[in-house]
Amino acid sequence: MxxxxxxxxxxxxxxxLFAPTASFAQETIRVGIILPISGGQASFGEIExxxxxxxxxxxxxxxxxxxxxxxxxxxxxxxxPDVARSAAEKLINKDKVAMxxxxxxxxxxxxxxxVAQQNRMPFLxxxxxxxKITEKGWDFVFRLNPYASEYFKGLESFLTEVxxxxxxxxxxxxxxxxxxxxxxxATACERLGIKVVMTEGYEKxxxxxxxxxxNVKKANPDLIYxxxxxxxxxxxxxxxxxxxxxxxxxxxxxxxxxxxxFPDNAGKASEKVMSVTLWYQSLPYxxxxxxFTKYKERFKKxxxxxxxxxxxxxxxxxxxxxxxxxxxxxxxxEALLATDMKTCFxxxxxxxxxxxxxxxxxxxxxxxxxxxKGELVxxxxxxxxxxxxxxxxxxxxx
Amino acid sequence: xxxxxxxxxxxVLMGGIYALIGIGMTLIxxxxxIINLAHGELMMVAMYIxxxxxxxxxxxxxFSLLIAMPSLFxxxxxxxxxxxxxxxxxxxxxxxxxxxxxxGVGMVLTEVMRFIFxxxxxxxxxxxxSTAFYLGTISFNLPMVVAxxxxxxxxxxxxxxxxxxxxxxxxxxxxxxxxxALLMGINAEKITVMTYGLGASLAAASGTLxxxxxxxxxxxxxxxxxxxxxxxxxxxxGSTVGAIVGGVVLGxxxxxxxxxxxxxxxDSVAMFIFLLVLIFLPGGLKRLTKV
Numbered sequence: 001m002x003x004x005x006x007x008x009x010x011x012x013x014x015x016x017l018f019a020p021t022a023s024f025a026q027e028t029i030r031v032g033i034i035l036p037i038s039g040g041q042a043s044f045g046e047i048e049x050x051x052x053x054x055x056x057x058x059x060x061x062x063x064x065x066x067x068x069x070x071x072x073x074x075x076x077x078x079x080x081p082d083v084a085r086s087a088a089e090k091l092i093n094k095d096k097v098a099m100x101x102x103x104x105x106x107x108x109x110x111x112x113x114x115v116a117q118q119n120r121m122p123f124l125x126x127x128x129x130x131x132k133i134t135e136k137g138w139d140f141v142f143r144l145n146p147y148a149s150e151y152f153k154g155l156e157s158f159l160t161e162v163x164x165x166x167x168x169x170x171x172x173x174x175x176x177x178x179x180x181x182x183x184x185x186a187t188a189c190e191r192l193g194i195k196v197v198m199t200e201g202y203e204k205x206x207x208x209x210x211x212x213x214x215n216v217k218k219a220n221p222d223l224i225y226x227x228x229x230x231x232x233x234x235x236x237x238x239x240x241x242x243x244x245x246x247x248x249x250x251x252x253x254x255x256x257x258x259x260x261x262f263p264d265n266a267g268k269a270s271e272k273v274m275s276v277t278l279w280y281q282s283l284p285y286x287x288x289x290x291x292f293t294k295y296k297e298r299f300k301k302x303x304x305x306x307x308x309x310x311x312x313x314x315x316x317x318x319x320x321x322x323x324x325x326x327x328x329x330x331x332x333x334e335a336l337l338a339t340d341m342k343t344c345f346x347x348x349x350x351x352x353x354x355x356x357x358x359x360x361x362x363x364x365x366x367x368x369x370x371x372x373k374g375e376l377v378x379x380x381x382x383x384x385x386x387x388x389x390x391x392x393x394x395x396x397x398x
Numbered sequence: 399x400x401x402x403x404x405x406x407x408x409x410v411l412m413g414g415i416y417a418l419i420g421i422g423m424t425l426i427x428x429x430x431x432i433i434n435l436a437h438g439e440l441m442m443v444a445m446y447i448x449x450x451x452x453x454x455x456x457x458x459x460x461f462s463l464l465i466a467m468p469s470l471f472x473x474x475x476x477x478x479x480x481x482x483x484x485x486x487x488x489x490x491x492x493x494x495x496x497x498x499x500x501x502g503v504g505m506v507l508t509e510v511m512r513f514i515f516x517x518x519x520x521x522x523x524x525x526x527x528s529t530a531f532y533l534g535t536i537s538f539n540l541p542m543v544v545a546x547x548x549x550x551x552x553x554x555x556x557x558x559x560x561x562x563x564x565x566x567x568x569x570x571x572x573x574x575x576x577x578x579a580l581l582m583g584i585n586a587e588k589i590t591v592m593t594y595g596l597g598a599s600l601a602a603a604s605g606t607l608x609x610x611x612x613x614x615x616x617x618x619x620x621x622x623x624x625x626x627x628x629x630x631x632x633x634x635x636g637s638t639v640g641a642i643v644g645g646v647v648l649g650x651x652x653x654x655x656x657x658x659x660x661x662x663x664x665d666s667v668a669m670f671i672f673l674l675v676l677i678f679l680p681g682g683l684k685r686l687t688k689v
Contacts, residue, residue: 039518238528264523265523
């Protein structure tokens, strides 16, 4: 009996392994999308996957790719580069996808990009923003989003015209994204005449950031710039509130600071905090507001720049596959190079910028959490609401 | 000066919770002579119990202590009785294999929780999560202080239990000399089961106390198992007083390290102390205090 049970178990497992590959018919064009669907970065993965899903339905609803349907195969990188790497290998070798998309965390994106280049597989990045990714000369890797050192371009004029800080402290999570952006921000500060009094990295996932924040309090900078993922961003702000830090402004470097979950987790500590952002629904891009309302209706939740990146990446992928002469990697690559389209995330065109190749260039913006809502506040022309400055933190945190 | 005091306060408060984790492991170490490498994972299970109670039944995390601790006691008893003790009966298996079994138990617990709750981060939001009060300019995080208070109270109860009750005395007797305890008519198997349950419920308490401050995901256990291990070594294996001191020392060392050296090197400070203890004080603090 026991033997029979064991035998049938092995049989079932073997069947489970082979079944899915056997049942697919080649009526669809498959594109592999690698996102952090579980793990610490899951909130970002969720918003992006939802957006990919909306786009996929719309594309297929309006005729698909030259009559064929497009299908996004999702793989979970769990927020770890090694998993991302094997996910990419699986999609390329086992699922035989036409091209790759996705890529959230910079470290994971770097791993995927490496695999893609080795296998000569076109890869369109929509979020991973470490500068180095497009500096390696990898001609099969394209990036839709601005790179990390561009994130705060829109912030610079806000700093020089409004806040005019003398000193600044930079706190960053010490993987690719944080390190890359913090270095660039420190250089920018020097250029703008802001003295960087403290730059410190931390391991993401800490319980107690107070030791770090005590040092910030001692340095008493005018500006605190933080580059963090979601949970760290919330804890940093909550503990800043506890320690009664009093800078002129708290500014986040995108990522954790723009997600709708940020005010949920940080509570009133999130109020009036600013962040750089790459997109806002009120921007004059075709379909931007449309996408925002669709997302909100369907998922009963707000979306922000990560979602918009994913949504427009899906459209770029569809556009590229439509234009490509064949589905061979080289033809897809050629089609990617020739991309020139307007998406809800902004115009997309892959160009060479400095050392970077296949890089899209877009302006960036500043947003602020006002009464629990993320509002675009800078530049003034596109702003939905006037910025709140100066802020009396003691009053906000009562 | 101010930041030194603030760092000390943060360290001592964190140390209280560490001590609670450490005591559980050290108890198990003392009686069974094995390192319970599933300790952090047991703590994680308790955190999920607390999370579910808070999320779906609206129970306050501190109240869930009354549910999480007994539940983990039962889980601990079952693990010891049906998974660890049977290994002792097979002569061909070395007793060290119990340690390997705890590693397995830890992995299974993590994966089961990952299966049920996904790998997402969960947090319990309470009205007092980021409340703080101030003495002068030094801030005290309210849930941290409450956690510290409860940790101290639980430790006092534990000492009372170990020193004054029959079962407690039997646990100490078994820890000191198992053969002699057996000769005196103590049912050693029952005592090991009790001890593991007790250790698990102490881990449960620390997890529950940590939840309002921190957040939760399935693989949270590993780092805390490591911390408990360092504390157990620091305190001298099997010494409860040592574990308390060890916990506080670890908390303060981490906090000072993060303040004066570098936040990113916080965990290295703990490991550095661990190495120093192994090299210069192999018996841990127990060698100094003899308790």
